[in-house]
Amino acid sequence: MKSLKIIHKIGLFVFIIGFSTFLSLFFLGQYQLDKNDLKEVLGEDTFPLVDEFASDIYNKKYTNQFAFISDFKSVLEQSNQKVKSKFEIKSDLAKEIATSVEGKAFQQSAIEKTIGKASDDVGEWQLKQLIDYTGWMEGKEYETTDELTSQLENVITDINNSIISQKGFSQNNINNKTFTITKQSEVGPVAQNPWLWLLLAIGIPIIGAIMYLLPKLKTEHAGIKNDGIFHSALKNRGWIGILLGTFLISFYVFLYWFPEYMTSWIVMVDPLSKMLSGNPASQWFMYGFLYTLAILVMGIRMIIKYRHSPYQMVRTVSVMFFQLAFAFVIPEILVRLNQPYMDLKNMWPLDYSFFFDYRLNEMVEAGTIGLFMLGWGIALFTLGVPIFTYLYGKRWYCSWVCGCGGLAETLGDPYRQLSDKSLGAWKIERWLIHGVLVFAVVMTAAVLYTYFTGSSQLLGMNTYNIRAVYGFGIGSIFSGVIGTGFYPFMGNRVWCRFGCPLAAYLGFVQRFKSRFRITTNGGQCISCGNCSTYCEMGIDVRWYAQRGQNIIRSSCVGCGVCSSVCPRGVLNLENRDENGRFNQPSLVGNDSFGVQS
CATH class of the missing domain: 1.10.287 (Helix Hairpins)
Structure with missing residues (x-):
């Protein structure tokens, strides 16, 4: 020993x-910018513009990514300024065009009359933009020249504001190019070996x-015996837990918005990525690799801890398998086979981008396999959810298959006791998670409207903006930064409980049309509180157990830990006929209110 x-x-x-x-x-x-790498990333058309500003940093060796990224972004910003000054239209042109208009009605011919025939690329571009942006003004009457001048000045301002997005580097483009260049410029010890x-x-x-x-x-010993969990600096919001939470939050912030600073980690897994998919690693491959390792290693911990419960052991092996095979290895092999990347166990609305135009086009263009993926994805949420949830409750997915649930059940298991069991938290939970589901449905409807009609405007809203807001607010901040980063602060199922739209959908079915329930034997309950303490979904299980009531809450993911930690065998996970799920009598001891003995 x-x-x-x-x-x-x-x-x-x-x-x-x-x-x-x-x-x-x-x-x-360590980083060193190579001219050929820059040319390869930027392309023949854009490279000459950046080349003249990058001459000072070619072959200069940087010992940290912060200085390198700062200097490279400065190069791109200088390039943007040159583009803007080169293509910018002077506001004085508005008055010249306005005074050349004959009568009160605006004619676009006045633009060509004022500018004349463009003699270079800049002039041609400016002329085209003015024609494009003033098409709606053709034939419109203006009372005075000043009124028309003011309108044309607004048009010129809009054109000038679009120069960077059309001819230079937008902020999103800057971020993407910076990440690619930083990764290719890595020459330090990690890149070498x-x-x-x-x-x-x-x-x-x-x-x-x-x-x-x-x-x-x-x-x-196996299981949980209330052995000082609330005195742990790691597991009860102590200083170690705060440090770990800060690390997780920082990791997700860098992953989503500043991956260029994580290049050493990404370069480290390049060989693995090339083995599986044949492509260099991206930040998402690195994340998927670490995510899978976390589930596998902490899954071993889960099996050891709950070795007294066959249900917990099999359930843990299940999430380990589905994460390793379906979420990590198979999608990478699909890419190697020139097929669309797809996690075959993920589904809408958790996979909120499933109906995005580029995903649909990719699947349709892939032929038979792509159409199978499309049909499989649709069948999962239209048929799989109602059928399997009716038979087994939402646990079939949330606790046996889902990657988010898999991480929560393994890496997040030490923090399950931190979930808030108050009625106030329950009210917030119901408003938030169902609000996210409605948002996901509206966003998807808007995306499909654009896909089939080609119009990006729906009820006065830009559908691309709707999906961008959802991706940023829900797909990144809520599910990632908060959903995982807050494990040490709010428990391991923050995302599943408060934000997952698929959990909300599954919960609807489980609550009203399912054979699943957790039955309770109130006469055996000793009110030890283990079940409530370790319920990761914030359910006060003891309240139900004391009354002998079935637990059929829509939020319950059927993890079964409440049953595994009960010292008296009060709780039992069951799949039975629907009769008796609702309206169970309240019990105190062995007595039943309203029922004659």
Whole structure:
């Protein structure tokens, strides 16, 4: 036993060393811009514009990404300024055009009369823009020249504001180019030997974690016995938990909006990406790789912890399998086979981009396999959800298949007790999660309207703006930054409980048309509170157990931990006929209100 405890402590030390190595990669990058790489990324047309401003940083070696990224973005900004000054239309032209108009009605011929025949690319572009932007004004009457001049000045302002997006680098374009160039310019130790750093930064933490976990088979009891969980600095919002939460939040912020600063981590997994898909790694491959490893390693912890419960062990193996195979390996192999990338277990509305135009076009153009993917995706949420949820409750997906649920059940398991069980939290939960579902439905309807009609305007709103707002607010901030980053602060199912639109959809079916319920034996309940404490969905399970009532809450994901931690066998997960799910009597001890003995 003593030797096992030593291995346990050594494992923790090894993990800390390995994780520290992983963090250090953030600062180990070295960067050197190569002219040929820049030309390849920018293309023949754009490269000459940037080349003249990049001459000062060619072959200059940077020891950190912050300075390199700052200098490269400055180059792109200088290029933008040159483009703007080159193509900008002077506001004085508005008065010249207005005074050349004959009569009160505006004629576009006045533009060509004023400018004359364009003799260069700049003049041609300016002329075309003026024609395009004033098409709606043709034949419109203006009372005075000043009124027409003012209108033309507004048009010129709009054209000048569009110069960067049309001829230069938009902010989104700057971010994308910066990420690509930063990754290709990495010349540090990680780029020189990625396999070594993969072993040091990923392999060693895994070895340490397993050494830390395996001795628990002999040194710790199975299950949860209220053993000081609320006195842990890691598991009860202590300083370690705060540090971990800060790291997770920061990780997601960089992942979504500043991936260029994570290039060392991404370069490290390049060999793996090329093995699976044949392509260099992106930030999303790196994220998927780390996400999968987290579920696999922490899944081992889950199996060891709940080894007294066959249900928990099989359920954990299930989420580990679906994440590794369906969410990570198979999609990458599909790409290698020149097929659309698809996580075959993910579905709308959780997969909110499923009906985006580029996804639909990609699947349709892929032929038979692409059409199968389209049909499979539609069948999952139209047929799979109602049928399987009727038979097994939402647990079939949320606790056995879903990647979000898989991460919550494994990496997030130490924080399940932090979920708020108050009525106030329940009210917020219902408003938020159903609000997100409505938002997802409206956004998808708008996207499909644009796909079939070609019009981006629906009821006065731009459909592309609607989907951008959803992607930023729900797809990034809510599901990522808050959904995972807040594990150490609000529990492991923040996203599933408050934001997941698919969980809301599944919950509707489970609540009103399902065979699933958690039955309770109120006469056996001793009110220990284990069930409520460890309910990750914020359900006060004890309240139901004391009254002998079935638990059929729409939010329940059927994880079964409440049953696994109950010392009296009060709770039981069942799939039975629908009769008796509702209107159960309230019980105190062995007595039933309103029922004669």
